[in-house]
Amino acid sequence: MPSLHFKGKVFVENHHLAVPFHELQAVRAKGLSKKASLHDNLIVEGDNLAALKALLPTYHGKVKCIYIDPPYNTGNESWDYNDKVNSPMMCDWLGKVVDREDLTRHDKWCCMMLPRLKLLRELLRDDGAIFISIDDNEVHRLRCLMDEVFGEENFVANIVWQKMDSPKNTAMHLSQDHDYIAIYARNAETWRPNPLPRSAKMLARYKNPDNDPRGPWMLSDLAARNFYAGGRYSITTKAGRVINGPPAGSYWRVNEEKFWKLDADNRIWWGASGDTRPGIKRFLSEVRSGVPPQTFWSWRDVGSTRNAKQELSQVMAAQAAQDLFVTPKPSSLIKRILQIATDKDSIVLDSFAGSGTTAQAVLALNKEDGGNRRFVLIECEDYVDSITAERVRRVIAGVPSAKDASLQAGLGGAFSYFKLGRPMRRESLLDESKLPNYEKLAGYVFFTATGQEFEPEKIDKQTGFIGRSRLYDVFLIYEADVEKLKNMALTLREVRALPGSGNKLVFAPTKYIDGDLLHRHNVTFQQLPFEIYETVDSLDR
Ligand SMILES: C[S@@+](CC[C@H](N)C(=O)[O-])C[C@H]1O[C@@H](n2cnc3c(N)ncnc32)[C@H](O)[C@@H]1O
Structure with a gap:
């Protein structure tokens, strides 16, 4: 397969693996849920490379639908390449706005996208799909990157979204619609x-001029161009006129025997006069309940960029969306994607969240069809609270000026707000090659195992209890003392002493008890992260 080469590719091909896991810190005051949880609707503040990696422990293989709307790299956006890739050439790129004068702007864009696409793929469910908004500036490079990351055999379609509702009179060449x-x-x-x-x-095309008890129907031509050996016979109309076969170059769709059977079942229409060329009645009650999505989406059906700006201005009660956010998408466009690609309980991820349109679309569709979809949004700019999250707070509560009654009343729901914390490197876990203290390690293992907010005040060192997740009571058997640690293990005595009767997840240096016994006591054993042992070893030497 031909592949795309660009400056810096060799440095970013495996960069997603080198990105450290970061803590995700709940900011309760900015969310609407009483208790912040990574299993809630989520808004994550921070760069999406680190944020996607931080979400991996919780969302690996769980996301049904990803929608992203990355910078199109038009040369007029103020994005900059900021990934801390370990290469002098790329260090030189950092923090500089990627504009039209920048001769490496397409290389930078590819370097930015490649590791993110790799992480996004990790998050998708086996039956999931990703939808990426893009225009002619990068569509060809995006397709090459996607063929590389997802496999060209997994390409489904390139939708054309007609975003302009009128031509752009200022266009130098063609109006890019x-x-x-x-x-x-x-x-x-x-x-x-x-x-x-x-x-x-479409429904209006189904009528019932003959009051057929099977309900409205649409006429389908009896003649078709496909060659059909049994499709060239004469037909005498009800009024007695003989039709000498189908029009030149076409064939009746059904053979003569089938045709008269259909007629006997009142499935042939001869016109009100009984003398027109016959057609087949296709009953609405008998066709598939929906239509396959098509590849051309008109602004009339899914909204235009103009609608998107009006929608955002209305929600934010601002004079013009331009003052707030330049490139929103209409929520009806994203709702169309969700209709195609989600079930009622799917998880939807948008890692270039912008003004938060995806969250609005998820909540609106949930309200419409009683669904329970969840959104995960990531945004790095400082408007993540004032625009992204604020829009979500407003649509949940209700937008008084909205024409749509459902939005006016409020879409309902809640969300948790997290921000990226420190990287969870060994260096941050271990303090100058000392073992981490109990609380620090408890926070690390609890979060990576459950993806839920860690509450240090819940720790009970007597029993080793460090918190409760939706599935487990979590315990940690540990002391920041090398000698004690060497002799510390999960044994039957410890297992019997664990409080509670539900499922338990126990972190310990090792175990001296077999799997069957653990199973009988509803205990899952998890060895402490290997980083601890590297330090223990080095301290031991
Ligand atoms: C084109 S806008 C998305 C608009 C969005 N679909 C909407 O309807 O509002 C792209 C967004 O991605 C954000 N973004 C760009 N690079 C990012 C990164 N590395 N991490 C997180 N967000 C990023 C930008 O700040 C911008 O808000």
């Missing part, structure tokens, strides 16, 4: 889009 949405499935062999409900316009 559309964007693309590239779709890749984790596995295109098995991924299937949901059919879309028929529009009112």
Whole structure:
């Protein structure tokens, strides 16, 4: 397969592996849920490379639908390449705005995207798919990157979204009226889009002029161009006129015997006069309940960029969206994606969240169909609270000026707000090659194992209890003392002493008890992270 080469590729190909896990710190005051949890609707403040990595322990293989809208790299955006890749050339790139004058701007964009796409793929469910908004500036490079990361066999389609509702009169060449949405499935062999409900316009094509008890029907031409050996016979109309076979170059779709059977079942329409060329009645009650999604999306059905700005201005009660945020997408566009690619309980991820449109679309669709989808949004700019999260707070509570009654009343729901904390490197876990103290290690293991907020005040050192997740009571058997640690293990005595009767997850240096016994006591054993032992070893020598 041909592959795309760009400056810096060799440094970023495996960069996603080198990105350290970061703590995710709950900021309760900015969320709406009483208790912050990584299993809630989420807004994460921070760079998406580190944030995606931090979400891996909780969301690996769990996300059904990813929608991203990365910088299009038009040369007019103020994005900069800021990944801490260990290369002098790339250090020179850091912190500089990528504009039209920048001769490496396409290289930088590819370097920025490649590791993020790799992490996004890790997060997708086997039956999930990713939708990426893009335009002609980078669509060809994006397709090459995606072929490399997801496999060209998993390409599904490139949607054309007609974003402009009128031509751009200031265009130098042609008025650029559309964007693309590239779709890749984790596995295109098995991924299937949901059919879309028929529009009112489509439904209006079904009528019932003969009061057929099977309900409204649409006329389907009896003649088709495909060669059909049994499809060239004469037909005498009800009024007695003989039709000498189908029009030149076409064939009746059904053979003569089948045709008269259909007629006997009142499934052939001869026109009100009984003398027109016959057609087949296709009953609405008998066709599939939806239509397959198509690759051209008109602004009339899913909104335009103009609608998106109006929508945002209305929610934020601001004069113009331009003052707030320049490139929002209409929530109806993202809702269309969700209709195609989610079930009622799917997790939806947007790691370039911008003004938070994806969250609004998720909540709106949940309210419409009683769903329980969850959103995970990541945004790095400092408007993540004042715009991204604020928009979500407002649509949840209700937007008084909204025309849409459901939005006016409030979409309901809640969310937790997290920000990226320190990297969880060994260096931060261990303090100048001393063992981490009990609380520090408890926070690390609790979070990486459960993905839930750690509450140090819940620690009970007597029993080793460090917190409760949705699935387990979590325990840590540990002391920051090398000699004691060497003799510390999970034994039957410790297991019997664990409080509570539910499922327990126990972290310990080792265990002297077999799996069957653990199982009988509802205990899952987890060895302490290997980093601890590296230090123990080095202290031991
Ligand atoms: C085109 S906008 C997305 C607009 C969004 N779809 C909406 O409807 O509002 C791209 C967003 O990605 C954010 N972004 C760019 N690079 C990022 C990064 N490395 N980490 C997190 N967010 C990033 C930008 O700050 C910007 O808000």
